[in-house]
Amino acid sequence: MSGEPDEPRMVEVTIIERRDVTIPEPDWCVDPHNRSHDFADLSHHGPEVTAQFETPRGMVRYLSAWFTQAPYLVTNPELVPMLAVELDGDCVSMTPEAVRAFTRITRAHLDVLDALADDLARLRGEDSQ
Secondary structure (H helix, E strand, O other): OOOOOOOOEEEEEEEOOOEEEEEEEOOOOOOOOOOOEOHHHOOEEOOOEEEEEEEOOEEEEEEEEEEEEOOOOOOOOOOOOEEEEEEOOEEEEEOHHHHHHHHHHHHHHHHHHHHHHHHHHHHOOOOOO
């Protein structure tokens, strides 16, 4: 691709064994890598995007997502970037196809929530929007 550097960006990280290693760093990674890691747990993380909704009890944050890559995992290493999505308190790494399937299902569920809002308005004797 044009505009890409010829050499990959490199970053030095400290691993638990108290030695420094230099690893390739993707341009999208914003993790400062400023803590000790087990080598297998070294990963890259992009900027986080999060949906927010103001409630009477304060701001609710949900569906946080960010690029991730964990190329040194012993089991199932992520050799290419994935999209991590926070769901039910856990992070799920997804391929582009999985993200698209997830968003299709989520859009359908949002239609269900709209229908429930209409039902709730009727139960309360209010006009539905």
